[in-house]
Amino acid sequence: MFQLDLKSRESIYEQIINQMKELIITGILKEDEKLPSVRELSKILTVNPNTVQKAYRELERQGYVYTVAGLGCFAASIADVKRDEAAIAQLTETLRTTLRQLTYLGFSKDEIDALLMTLLQEDQQKTEELKKGSEHI
Amino acid sequence: MFQLDLKSRESIYEQIINQMKELIITGILKEDEKLPSVRELSKILTVNPNTVQKAYRELERQGYVYTVAGLGCFAASIADVKRDEAAIAQLTETLRTTLRQLTYLGFSKDEIDALLMTLLQEDQQKTEELKKGSEHI
């Protein structure tokens, strides 16, 4: 279910956040469905409970899950996911910088265009596959 | 000449690297032209010399500059740095991840498309301006 890469530059709690987002956005984790408990997931991933806790807290802050003390953490409605303007601004800035770097490396507009189209298609396909996968359950 | 943003998430040495790359690739810093010395630049930017040193080392590692002991650091040939496959792979991965995050935030393909078009146009304009600017020198 989860694939952690300890060697990755992405920190563990960020990997947990992103993979959990994937499960929620694609509907594999349905609205109001319970997430594994902090302790449970920490055992599965063999990481410290605090690390999982940190990820869950951030997911709650961003509106992906909601917490009921004593009961656990549950997937929120996708509609509740906050379009955090700060996060969007940061992602936009990352895109801007990255595109700029490609230009520095001598990529023409058309080459960048082609690359982006490929990546976007890839992204859409991945989303579709995950959604289909969850329907079969 | 340099614009450092201490509040940015991007670390200072990365900002120096990226802006120096810009100067080199756009030809504002011509081949074999001397870069400011580590001490000089650190004074201009009011940052720690170690930070500038680290940026220069990384620029050398990536082939953007070469160092002559006792003389200083010089801009390398643009041909030497173009099409750095490792760099391209990394930038592609960054794009992939960033697009995925936007999808997580509920962005539709069309919205992402629109955003990318805007950014690309911005990038092209900036490139044009820099080229014109360097021709006048």
Added chain:
Amino acid sequence: MFQLDLKSRESIYEQIINQMKELIITGILKEDEKLPSVRELSKILTVNPNTVQKAYRELERQGYVYTVAGLGCFAASIADVKRDEAAIAQLTETLRTTLRQLTYLGFSKDEIDALLMTLLQEDQQKTEELKKGSEHI
């Protein structure tokens, strides 16, 4: 009769306490009227009986209800609970802290004033409605 919000920050037993207080003070639950049993209410609300138990205990401690062993829990005289100085002090402290937090967020005195007026009016209306509702019984 009861509206529990699991997603609320307010713990479940506190929600039960507050709503039970509302029923008692507005006279919907009249003096010496029997409250639903712990087991009954826990089934209705689909919560753990311990949670209801805890709420009832706290209501008893604050004088809102009294317990007769073997018979159940009954609404106390409203006179017994009014003007609980400890409770008032605590609520005042909560107000003080909350107003301060609004100031931290940059709210001007006028903005806070306006907000309070709105809330007070809301509160008065709700009180009126409840009183009318209970007269008809």
Added chain:
Amino acid sequence: MFQLDLKSRESIYEQIINQMKELIITGILKEDEKLPSVRELSKILTVNPNTVQKAYRELERQGYVYTVAGLGCFAASIADVKRDEAAIAQLTETLRTTLRQLTYLGFSKDEIDALLMTLLQEDQQKTEELKKGSEHI
């Protein structure tokens, strides 16, 4: 400078957050002024560095401070403080509930009005005093 109350129901990191907000909002900590380092403050308060860290991170998230890795944490412009809608909604809800409770305890609208006026005035005075105090430094 700081007053921690270990017995308080307010957690330590929340106390740090609130007191730091006070220092920033009142201008005692001026824009771009450095906060004590995580380790330094943890020693002063004899709490764990992680606890201070948690407070600083939250302050950054809310826009009260900005962080430069390797340099430290700095007071942000008050204009940058984010009017976090979720936080405002929560504070409003707290006010609503608290006013309701006072009504339950038999307070008339006029009594609540009077109490609120007193608290508001208190709050304004405190803010004024802190601002004056910082001017004298």
Added chain:
DNA sequence: GTGGTCTAGACCACT
């Protein structure tokens, strides 16, 4: 059982 907070260490990248 659950999440929330805290302590006491440790290692890393950056300045």
Added chain:
DNA sequence: GTGGTCTAGACCACA
């Protein structure tokens, strides 16, 4: 030196 992340424990309130 700085903040950022992580581990390995512990205690608390709540369900």
